[in-house]
Amino acid sequence: MSEPVKSITTPARCDYTFTVSGKAARFLEEIKQGRILGVRCSNCHKVYVPGKGTCAMCGIEMNDEVFVKDTGTVTTYCVVRVPSENIELELPYVAAHIVLDGADIPFFALVQEIPADDVRMGMRVQAVWAPKEEWDITLGNIRYFKPLDEPDVPFDDFKEHL
Template sequence: MSESLKPVTAIKAPVHLEFSYTAGRASTRFLRGMAQGKILGQRCPECGKVYVPPRGSCTICAVPTDVEVEVTGKGTVTTFCIVRIPSDSLSIDPPFTCAHILLDGADLPFFALIQECPFDEVRMGMRVEAVWVPKEELGPTFESIKYFRPIDEPDASFESYKEHL
């Protein structure tokens, strides 16, 4: 094929955009709590569900969740998976455990890492607690919680979290 018949397969079109994030009222409260080593959620005034992290609204009732609730770092693993696929964007080596954790007093599980536990011992219903970064490293970020680790408590019954899978 002559040079002139080679297909043109690329052009350069660099795009650069910068954005400033607006956390919003609810997330701002939550992130400021993180900087103090506190976990702050919000309760729906209609159905009573507690959202952690709060997004400022109840997804069921579509009303503002304006009642602030502090919850502890203790919770229950509702489901989990063992990640065995390496990725450049991960800061830890596989295998490692990701879990959905339902904090005591909250109604919405969230995604977190489980560590200080052999990955083949993680199980649904396992009781865990948050491990925070050192106090001087706390900041307005979810990364103030490093990961969750098991605690010496009997497993939660399936009944207690089956609504939150």
């Protein structure tokens, strides 16, 4: 009798082309110009960045485009201390939810130019853009966010954006 097979390793690969349309396409067109486009719900007035077709709270289509600033507030974050094959950042680094000024739904981005252990909820930050000649239809135009020399935002002022 041979030993039972307990596991197998099978390499797998999946190539695909992602074609954007609608709100995602509009967002990418604007980010190529250095502008951050959101969309506002006509019912609850929340601004989503990047925009999406339907408000998650109200279930209605959103068409009111609004530009938001490249400054914002860290709402939550995590300090990453585990290496990943596809990420070439020096450990530890911080991945944060940032609610941009003028938006209501946090935006996910890196926070750098500050020791990871000094990042905090309520910290004010600003986008660091790639050089303009490198801008393309990608969120990669924003390399990361850096601290702003501004007082932290009190928890009660951003808790609704968590």
